[in-house]
Amino acid sequence: MLKIIFPTIMLLPMTLLSSPKLLWTNTTMYSLLIATASLQWLSPTYYSNKNLSPWSGIDQISSPLLTLTCWLLPLMIIASQNHLQQEPSPRKHIFIMTMIFTQPFILLAFSAQELTLFYIAFEATLIPTLILVTRWGNQPERLSAGIYLLFYTLTSSLPLLISILYLHTQTGTMNLIMMKLLHSPLTNSWSGLLSSLALLLAFMVKAPLYGLHLWLPKAHVEAPIAGSMLLAALLLKLGGYGIMRISMLTNYSLDYLFYPFLTLALWGALMTSSICLRQIDLKSLIAYSSVSHMGLVIAATMIQTHWSFSGAMILMISHGLTSSMLFCLANTNYERTHSRTLLLTRGLQPLLPLMSTWWLLANLTNMALPPTTNLMAELTIMITLFNWSMPTMILSGTAILLTASYTLYMLLMTQRGPIPPYITSTQNSTTREHLLMTLHILPTLLLIMKPELISGIPS
Template sequence: MLKIILPTIMLLPTTLLSPSKFLWLNTTTHSLMIAIISLHWLLPTYYPHKATTHWTGLDQISAPLAVLSCWLLPLMIMASQNHLQLDPMPRKRTFIVTLITVQPFILLAFTTTELTLFYIAFEATLIPTLILITRWGNQPERLSAGIYLLFYTLISSLPLLVAILHLHTQVGTLHLTMLKLTHPTLTASWTDLLSGLALLTAFMVKAPLYGMHLWLPKAHVEAPIAGSMLLAALLLKLGGYGIMRITPLMSPLPNYIHYPFLTMALWGALMTSAMCMRQTDLKSLIAYSSVSHMGLVIAASTIQTPWSFSGAMILMISHGLTSSMLFCLANTNYERTHSRTLLLVRGLQPMLPLMSTWWLLANLTNMALPPTTNLMAELTILITLFNWSAPTIILTGTATLLTASYTLSMLLTTQRGQLPSHITSLQNSNTREHLLMTLHILPLLLMILKPELISGAPL
């Protein structure tokens, strides 16, 4: 564990002391080396918590997510280079330092085996994200987006803290390995029902559940590219991971506690897919599609069967890479045309032919076409939901159909059709952007060769 955390912390002096012309090169290569070293976490093991220290340990649920968070740091640094081109050097350093600060907190949140530490790390990720959105966002609305993000997260997570303390008084420990041995005996009393709800609420807002999702499109649209990638690929996964970690601890809870969450998640997947059909803003469209995909993750995690956990896990990893890639593509368009409105950035294929290949690949993975892990994940979740209750196939089936519709519509609008008359010349796509897209799509296509690495199933 320390062989990843220490180099990550050493990235901070690297950023602050690097000569200005080597700043991007040093931080990107250093973080890419950390990402490559972290891949060994995916290796099979017989131990339930490998890489264990007193407070951290990796198992099949946390290892893939920890590797994903290491993998995305160099990609975020690469994606931000053009965005910060005109900034003075101290601001560039501050930006990279902010990005790096999030990393240990996210790793700690995914790998900790103690609930209090998990809560602290879970909340600490909020501060650098807030700085990214409010300091480097594009428009004045970024302040209201930051306030939305802050208050939604804080208001929902205070009950979580109370519930964790309540659990501690009941059981006497908050260590996850101990809690697995001594199941907290939750009864049907009001206090236990409320603590069960409080434990779930914070993660539902973070995930986000439909109805509690209003902060997400705002934050995504106003965030700089690194902020969008961080939100879509990692912070939403904290919600899904929390649900998968906490729900088994509350197993004696009556079933009807999960019904409202399940209903809202599936209804939300359908509604946000329908919303995507009429979005005019490209980043907003991708943000709403994230809500739709995470709805399936929430629905699967609340059913609590091994198959559904496995499907949720694969979908979280696949969605992390896919949505991050889509945001990067939207950003390359924005940097050239200075507009996110779909009507003003249409027909770009003749101008950027190689970029349209990446657009095609990203949209096909978003649609869950074979041979991507997205398909495997969605099929697993659909089968689990159908097995649990047959009528869910109506909601999930329609949502999948709508997903295909808005994804194809996004692809056709941005790439095909008449080039708008106001676009006369565009900067060519460069090697950095192609490398960025390759590092997104390559893991997605390779993971289908050995999906048990990320399926959360015991190896």
């Protein structure tokens, strides 16, 4: 674990000491080296926990998310290069350091075996994200988005802290492995029920559950490209991962506690897919599609079977790569047209033919077409949902139908149709952008050959 965390922390002084000419090369190459080293975490092992220490450990649930975290930092640096071209050198250094600063906290949150450490790392990720959104966002509304993000997160995480302290008084330990071995401390009493609710609430807001999701579209729309990638690919996954970890501690006899969450998650997947069909802002459309996909993840984690956890894990990794790629594509359009409005950025296929290929690939992956891991994830989740209760077929089936509809709508609106008369010339797509898209789509296509690496089930 320290073999990755220490080099990541050492990225900070390296960024400070790099000359402006070599800044992007140094940080990208170094972070790519860290990402390559992190692939060893995916290797199958006989033991359920690797690198186990009193405060951290890696198992089948955390290893794919840890690798995704390391993989995304170089991609965020590559994507931000054009966005920061006009900025003075000190600001470039500060921006890259803010991005790097997030990674050790996310790595700690995903690998923590101790609830206090998990809580501190979980909350600490908010600080750099808030700085990215409020300082480097594009419009004045970024301050309002930052306030939404801050207060939604803080309001929901205070009950989580109280519940963690209550668990400590009940069990005498904060170690997750010890807590799993002990008999469930949360009884059928009112205190047990409220503690279970408080434990789940913070992660439901982070995931986000429909009804607690209003901060997400605002934060996505106002954030710079690195902020959007960070939110979509990693911070939402902290919510799903937290639910997986904490639901193992809640009382199994409290089945009725999960019904409202399941219903809201599936209804939310349906509603947000419908909202996507009416969006005029490209980034807002992709943000709402994230809420829809994470709704399926929440529904799967609530059922708590091997299959549902496996489906949720695969969908989290697939969605992390796909939504991040869609935000990068939306950003390439925005850098050329300076607008995110779908009606004003139509017909870009004749102007950027290679980019339209990436658009097609990203949208087909988002629709969960074979042979992508998204399809495997959605099929697994569907089977567990139908097995749990047949009427879920109506909600989840309609949501998936609507997902295909809004994805095709997004593809047709951006790529087809007449070229707007005011677009007289556009900058050609660059090698940097093609490399960025390749590094997003390649893992998605390769993982279908060995999906057990990310399925969360011991191989």
